[in-house]
Amino acid sequence: MNSFLQYTVQGLAAGSFYALAALGLAIIFGVLGVVNFAHGACYMLGAIVAARLQDLIGLDFWLALIVVPILMFIFGVAIERLLVSRLIQLDPLYNFLLTFGLTLLLVDLVKRQYGVSGLPYARPEILSGQFSVGDVRLPVFQVFVFVFSLLVCAAVWLLMTRTRIGMIVRASTEKPDLTRSLGVDVGRWVTPVFGFGIALAGLAGVLASPFRAITADMGSNFIIILFAVVVIGGLGSIVGAVVAGFLVGLVEAFGQAYAPQLSQIMIFMLMAAVILWRPAGLFGREETA
Amino acid sequence: MSATTTDESATRPEETASGRPGGTFLGKSTRRWLLLGIGLALALSLPWFIYPPIALDIACWALFAVALDLLLGYAGLLSFGHAAFWGGSAYVTGLVAIKMGLPFPLAVLAGMLFAMALAAPIGFMSAKRSGIYFAMVTLAFGQMLYFVVNQWRDLTGGENGLQGVPINFFGIEAIEDEPFYFYYAALPLILLGMWFAWRVVHSPFGRVLVATRDNPARARALGYNVEKYRVMVFVLSAGLAGLAGGIFALGHGFVSLQEVAWQTSGKVVLVTVLGGIGTLWGAIIGAAIIVLLEDFLASAGFDGIGIITGAVFIVVVLLFRSGVWGTVANWVARRSGKKVETDAIGAADSEQGL
Numbered sequence: 233m234n235s236f237l238q239y240t241v242q243g244l245a246a247g248s249f250y251a252l253a254a255l256g257l258a259i260i261f262g263v264l265g266v267v268n269f270a271h272g273a274c275y276m277l278g279a280i281v282a283a284r285l286q287d288l289i290g291l292d293f294w295l296a297l298i299v300v301p302i303l304m305f306i307f308g309v310a311i312e313r314l315l316v317s318r319l320i321q322l323d324p325l326y327n328f329l330l331t332f333g334l335t336l337l338l339v340d341l342v343k344r345q346y347g348v349s350g351l352p353y354a355r356p357e358i359l360s361g362q363f364s365v366g367d368v369r370l371p372v373f374q375v376f377v378f379v380f381s382l383l384v385c386a387a388v389w390l391l392m393t394r395t396r397i398g399m400i401v402r403a404s405t406e407k408p409d410l411t412r413s414l415g416v417d418v419g420r421w422v423t424p425v426f427g428f429g430i431a432l433a434g435l436a437g438v439l440a441s442p443f444r445a446i447t448a449d450m451g452s453n454f455i456i457i458l459f460a461v462v463v464i465g466g467l468g469s470i471v472g473a474v475v476a477g478f479l480v481g482l483v484e485a486f487g488q489a490y491a492p493q494l495s496q497i498m499i500f501m502l503m504a505a506v507i508l509w510r511p512a513g514l515f516g517r518e519e520t521a
Numbered sequence: 522m523s524a525t526t527t528d529e530s531a532t533r534p535e536e537t538a539s540g541r542p543g544g545t546f547l548g549k550s551t552r553r554w555l556l557l558g559i560g561l562a563l564a565l566s567l568p569w570f571i572y573p574p575i576a577l578d579i580a581c582w583a584l585f586a587v588a589l590d591l592l593l594g595y596a597g598l599l600s601f602g603h604a605a606f607w608g609g610s611a612y613v614t615g616l617v618a619i620k621m622g623l624p625f626p627l628a629v630l631a632g633m634l635f636a637m638a639l640a641a642p643i644g645f646m647s648a649k650r651s652g653i654y655f656a657m658v659t660l661a662f663g664q665m666l667y668f669v670v671n672q673w674r675d676l677t678g679g680e681n682g683l684q685g686v687p688i689n690f691f692g693i694e695a696i697e698d699e700p701f702y703f704y705y706a707a708l709p710l711i712l713l714g715m716w717f718a719w720r721v722v723h724s725p726f727g728r729v730l731v732a733t734r735d736n737p738a739r740a741r742a743l744g745y746n747v748e749k750y751r752v753m754v755f756v757l758s759a760g761l762a763g764l765a766g767g768i769f770a771l772g773h774g775f776v777s778l779q780e781v782a783w784q785t786s787g788k789v790v791l792v793t794v795l796g797g798i799g800t801l802w803g804a805i806i807g808a809a810i811i812v813l814l815e816d817f818l819a820s821a822g823f824d825g826i827g828i829i830t831g832a833v834f835i836v837v838v839l840l841f842r843s844g845v846w847g848t849v850a851n852w853v854a855r856r857s858g859k860k861v862e863t864d865a866i867g868a869a870d871s872e873q874g875l
Contacts, residue, residue, distance in 0.1 A: 329834065333835040463654070503658075
């Protein structure tokens with residue numbers, strides 16, 4: 233029972249990274265219709281930038297949680313303006329390919345600059361230890377990651393459902409033409425939304441930096457799992473992305489605990505099961521293909 | 522796939538039927554035979570002016586890209602998991618060659634059959650969706666094989682790869698030991714694969730595929746089982762990718778984990794898009810460019826190949842969406858006063874360049 237709770241917390245912590253990044257992926261897909269292949273690379277950049285800023289100017293973890301997403305937002309805006317927007321009128325597969333090319337470019341640039349061994353990152357003192365719940369000892373950091381990402385997801389959800397900006401974004405996702413004819417400048421929201429999605433991937437990266445090895449390849453496997461997450465949750469569904477993110481984290485943690493050789497494969501088995509049972513994903517709407 | 526494609530496909534038959542026969546440039550069939558002749562001559566002479574193992578790499582990647590293009594260009598489905606079939610076949614071919622010592626065409630056949638058997642369930646599940654979903658699902662399933670291969674160390678050698686894959690061919694030493702002769706021994710298999718792809722494209726089956734690509738709803742209304750056609754072409758494409766991957770494994774004498782990684786799936790997409798989607802010749806040209814470029818960069822000691830290939834990808838997608846072959850074909854067409862297509866995915870003319 234003790235280990236059960238430990239694995240659950242571990243799974244929810246791992247799922248936090250997936251949930252945050254998948255949330256960004258889902259929002260971008262919702263508004264732009266673009267699946268951002270470079271999302272894993274942006275997660276990696278978030279961690280790399282956090283590690284480099286700590287090394288160069290001593291930026292601590294707490295400030296990095298604010299500063300790095302802002303930098304990633306600017307990066308995302310630049311990518312959208314310079315590259316993605318040029319292909320937005322065409323088949324969405326072109327932007328998928330474009331961001332794939334961007335991934336190759338970013339990963340190898342980072343690899344060339346910082347090598348293949350991981351960058352060091354000092355974990356804040358307060359997050360280092362463990363604390364006890366009854367007779368179960370839980371790592372503080374895992375609990376923090378879970379609570380923090382849950383708060384961010386809740387904040388994004390409130391932003392989307394309770395504010396005017398969220399209303400406009402949701403309207404332009406569901407009925408772009410109708411929204412436009414009601415006098416809303418849909419195009420104006422595309423760039424900030426893309427930046428926001430990238431910032432979420434960067435935030436996941438910062439959050440992972442004291443926790444995982446910071447290497448150029450840290451996003452390579454991440455992006456594949458992320459795709460499985462959004463397929464399971466239903467592409468474009470915000471709730472689906474978050475729920476599936478935590479679900480996949482749990483599958484991964486319990487898989488590692490009880491069947492270490494199968495842990496990664498189990499995620500894809502879950503995806504296959506969802507595709508067979510509900511092709512549109514757990515929270516996706518059925519479309520006529 | 523998109524609204525524009527249906528419009529274009531509607532105007533296309535008329536365009537070809539009214540048949541400006543070749544315009545300023547030779548007749549259509551003359552041009553086709555001429556291209557075929559040049560292509561064959563190049564394929565036969567390649568190891569004379571290129572280091573033979575590199576020539577074999579080009580031939581294998583060309584067939585791999587043709588296999589992917591069968592799916593992308595003619596069925597409008599972007600598979601991002603084709604490394605599973607190429608690499609899966611490479612491992613099976615390698616294992617059969619090592620453990621059973623069969624003549625190499627039989628080892629490749631075993632790999633090919635494995636790739637097709639693997640493709641059937643993956644295709645069945647992926648074909649439920651098209652477009653971007655298809656790409657993501659195939660990518661994830663492709664990665665599944667990567668994890669299996671990586672975990673099953675006793676059989677596959679894990680991260681060390683499968684070492685010492687022999688070429689067995691009735692004890693004929695020239696073929697077994699020298700890359701130059703092995704190239705000529707393997708070339709017929711590659712050409713057979715390409716001929717098969719060409720036959721598929723120009724068969725009634727191929728016409729139905731194009732119909733399911735341009736307007737799945739209409740194809741369905743005409744009584745075609747769209748999903749079934751998608752699964753069938755997926756399995757055929759996987760078989761060709763497996764044929765290429767098996768020969769590649771034998772040519773190198775080992776199989777690395779890289780062959781089943783998603784980066785390899787991405788590379789074959791790059792090769793196809795660079796050459797020109799929906800043009801089988803383009804796939805071959807794309808393969809030659811990428812293999813030679815990577816060989817050049819590697820021998821120049823440049824260790825960030827992804828920087829170059831990634832940048833090439835971005836530029837091609839932004840500026841030359843119809844690829845090298847398509848750009849040249851459009852240029853020729855423009856000179857003879859024809860209408861030019863710019864959107865390549867799902868809109869490439871299946872006759873173009875063949």
